[in-house]
Amino acid sequence: MQCELCKTRTATVHLTEIVDGQRTESHLCQNCAQKEGITIKNQLSLNELLSSLIAAHQESDEQSGTESQISCPVCGITMEMFRKQALLGCPKDYEVIEKAHDGNLTHKGKTPGGVPLTAPEIATDEQAEVKNENKSDSTGSLQAEELKKLLEKAVCDEDYELAAKLRDQLKALEQ
Amino acid sequence: MRLNELSSRLSQWFSPEAPLSDIVISSRVRLARNVAGHKFISRCNEAEKRKILEMLKETILSLNESAQGWLTPLGDIFFIDIEHGSGLERDLLIERQLISRNLAAGKGPRGVVIAKNELFAAQINEEDHLRLAVFAAGLNLDKCWGRINDIDDAIGKKVKYAFSPRLGFLTACPTNLGTGIRVSVMLHLPGLKMTDQLKKLFEAAKDMNLAVRGLFGEGTEAVGDFFQVSNQVTLGISEEKTVEDFMTLIIPKIVEYERLARDRLLVKDTNILDDRISRAMAVLKNAKIISSHEAMFLLSNLRMGINMGRVKEISINTINELFLLTQPAHLQINKGQNLDAEQRDILRAETLRAKLN
Numbered sequence: 361m362q363c364e365l366c367k368t369r370t371a372t373v374h375l376t377e378i379v380d381g382q383r384t385e386s387h388l389c390q391n392c393a394q395k396e397g398i399t400i401k402n403q404l405s406l407n408e409l410l411s412s413l414i415a416a417h418q419e420s421d422e423q424s425g426t427e428s429q430i431s432c433p434v435c436g437i438t439m440e441m442f443r444k445q446a447l448l449g450c451p452k453d454y455e456v457i458e459k460a461h462d463g464n465l466t467h468k469g470k471t472p473g474g475v476p477l478t479a480p481e482i483a484t485d486e487q488a489e490v491k492n493e494n495k496s497d498s499t500g501s502l503q504a505e506e507l508k509k510l511l512e513k514a515v516c517d518e519d520y521e522l523a524a525k526l527r528d529q530l531k532a533l534e535q
Numbered sequence: 536m537r538l539n540e541l542s543s544r545l546s547q548w549f550s551p552e553a554p555l556s557d558i559v560i561s562s563r564v565r566l567a568r569n570v571a572g573h574k575f576i577s578r579c580n581e582a583e584k585r586k587i588l589e590m591l592k593e594t595i596l597s598l599n600e601s602a603q604g605w606l607t608p609l610g611d612i613f614f615i616d617i618e619h620g621s622g623l624e625r626d627l628l629i630e631r632q633l634i635s636r637n638l639a640a641g642k643g644p645r646g647v648v649i650a651k652n653e654l655f656a657a658q659i660n661e662e663d664h665l666r667l668a669v670f671a672a673g674l675n676l677d678k679c680w681g682r683i684n685d686i687d688d689a690i691g692k693k694v695k696y697a698f699s700p701r702l703g704f705l706t707a708c709p710t711n712l713g714t715g716i717r718v719s720v721m722l723h724l725p726g727l728k729m730t731d732q733l734k735k736l737f738e739a740a741k742d743m744n745l746a747v748r749g750l751f752g753e754g755t756e757a758v759g760d761f762f763q764v765s766n767q768v769t770l771g772i773s774e775e776k777t778v779e780d781f782m783t784l785i786i787p788k789i790v791e792y793e794r795l796a797r798d799r800l801l802v803k804d805t806n807i808l809d810d811r812i813s814r815a816m817a818v819l820k821n822a823k824i825i826s827s828h829e830a831m832f833l834l835s836n837l838r839m840g841i842n843m844g845r846v847k848e849i850s851i852n853t854i855n856e857l858f859l860l861t862q863p864a865h866l867q868i869n870k871g872q873n874l875d876a877e878q879r880d881i882l883r884a885e886t887l888r889a890k891l892n
Contacts, residue, residue, distance in 0.1 A: 435578045447662070449578035451569065451697040451705040460709045465771035467703030469714040470684065473691035527742075 363389035365396075373398060411444055432456045504533055538615075538624050542868040546631055546653050546670075549855040553673025557842040557851075558790050560721040560761070563632075564679040564778070565668040566687055567706045567715035569697040575707035576660055584660050585644040591659045594693050595648045598686065609686070611651040618644050623873070626864035632670070637661055655686070663707050663715075665690075674786055676718055680778045703770065713770030718781050721750070722789060725760040725839040726796030729808070736789065744768050745785065750831075758828060759835030764789070797843055812840030820891050824880045830861045830887065853890055860886055 361371045369389035375398060377384050388396065431438045435449030439457055442448060454460055507530045514523040548561040569575060570587055579587070592614055599609055617625060617638055625639040634647050638661040645660035658666040667690075669683040697705040703713035711717070727733050740747045750761040764785070766777050800808045815836035818825070838854045840846040859865055861883045867874050870882060 435574045437578065445577065447577045447707050448575055448709065450574040451571065451699075454699065454702055454705055454712075461702065461712050461770065465713075466701050467699070467713050468771055468776075469703060469716075469773040470687075471700075472696040472698050472704075474684075474688040475692075 361387055363387065363392050365389075365392040411446075430456060504530060507533065538627055538868065541631060541653070542627055542865050545852070545856050545859065548632075548654065548670040548672045549859070550672035551851045551855065553671070553675060555786075555790055556673040558723055558793050559674040559786060560672075560723055561632075562671045562674055562676045562679050563668055563717075563719045563721075564676060564683050565666055565717045565719075566683060566704075567663040567711040567717070568665040568667065568687070568690075568704060569706060570664050571695040571697045573664065573697075576662060576664065577707065579643075579660075581643050587664050588644045588646060588659050591657070591665055591690075591694065592646065592648065594690055595657050598689055609650055609655060612648055612655070613651065614646055614648050616646045617641070618646065623864050623867055627868055630859065630862040630864050634658055635661060635666075655682075663711070674720065674782065674790075676720070676778050676782050680718075680774060684774070710767070711769050714772070714774050714777070716769055716774050716777055717765055718777055719763050719765035720781065720786055722762050722764060722786075722793075723760060723835065723838060724762055724789075724793050725835055726793045726800060728760045729800060729804075729811075730796040732792070732796060736792070740764060743785065759831035760839075761831075761835065797839075801843065808840075808843070809845060811836050812845050815840070816846065816891075819887050822884045822887070824877070825884045825887065826880055827861060827863060827883065830883055831858070834858055834861075849891065857887060857890055860890075 363369050363371045364387055366389060369391065371387035372390055373388045373393040375386045375388070375393075377386075388398065429438070432449060432453050433456075434452040437449035437453055437457070439459070442453070442457055442460065448454070448457070448460060507526055511523055511526040511530065514520075514526055550556065553559075570590070573579065573583060573587055576584070596612060596614060599612070615624070615628070617628075617634065625634070628634040628647065628649075629636060629639055631653065633649050633653065633656045635658065638645060638647065638658050641661065643660070645658075647659065648657040649655065654670050656668045656670075658668070667683055667687060669679045669686070671679050699705060704711075704715040706712050706715050724733070724736075727736060737747055744767050746765050746767050748763045748765070750758050750763065766781070768777075815833040819830070819833050819837065834854055834857055837846065837849070838851065841849060841851050841854065860869070863879055866879050866882050866886070874882060
């Protein structure tokens, strides 16, 4: 079937309208249907659609719009731009856009060049902290070992309810 | 070094002698790094990107000088310009897992430094300024980590990284913030697939904050029962702990389940198993036209047959080699000309018949 408007392409959009009991049918090709505003462009990427939806949803959640207005003095990125791209513009953004990371977690791991960063006075403080941590760690890890053993046994016995409980306990302990 | 030197041989990380290599194809550790005092890539203009590229390229190419005392030397390394390279060259590097689709599709000055043995690749101006990666055959993550740690230390002494004591290495995407480490293992899991247990694996992986993807990483579906498992948490957990979890807990467990599934197939469903393997063999040995998707799928079944002792006359190395040689860019570069999809399907079938008969 040919498109009613351009009379060249094949009609792929078939529209039946009933207005005041009057029935009209139109058969159009994709291009003409788009021009008439009947269909939307079919190539809208799913990612774009989803991220704009999520952004819209989060914006409506916020009571004040001030946060999304803040832009980084170095690279000019705003909260809104970050939400859309999921990419930050420069290292400074981690200070400007607080929601970029989970504020509770801190870095555990290596430092650039493998060189320790801390100045001597702070280091002593930190060493004390490390010692304390080690203490609580050793009792913690003992418990964790036991829990792990119990968990393995529970899995072997196919007691998944118990296993789930033990797993949650382990998680809590590790945190 | 010319790229067709790469295209005609097997990647070293495809070795059948490595630990657990019947199920674990390869291990990879990558680190995301950015240079302090510059914007991240998405906000950089061309001149800034070029400056970063030149600086990192120089630094990395001179690494061999500082390699004394390393556990493993870097070997010969060379730079490949991705900005001015051909589409075919980019595809070849993707097929060999040396660069990401993201780097290939990017814009502006960018490139990769790779080791001739293909066990090291440093992508410059991908999502971050620098993406270091070290590969090994089989389950060998601790070796990968030791090696990449040395390389990263050496670069970190010459280049000032964007780093915060509280948040660690600062990355363009917050999902890499902290250690910037991504530990991934490529697995061949036809047993779990045949016994319908993959869903369980995916659910367990989700619970443990792991990502499971298809063969070529992000955004690709699994082809031929190959899966890539990787960590997702980079903040609040050290590199060593991440690697250790994979080496001692996660991967050995998955391998154990795959072995159980294979044993079950051998006991209960020998006919179905042998039928599938024989059909794969028959098509691969005789087809005149074959798509890369079908070839991957059938080679995967044949690989399982060899590893389970059902096929004796073909070596696992031949199969590993065919996985690479039958990919689109490999076919074209080895033939020395551009081919359309139909010509590729014919050449692929020819290549398979020649190697398997």
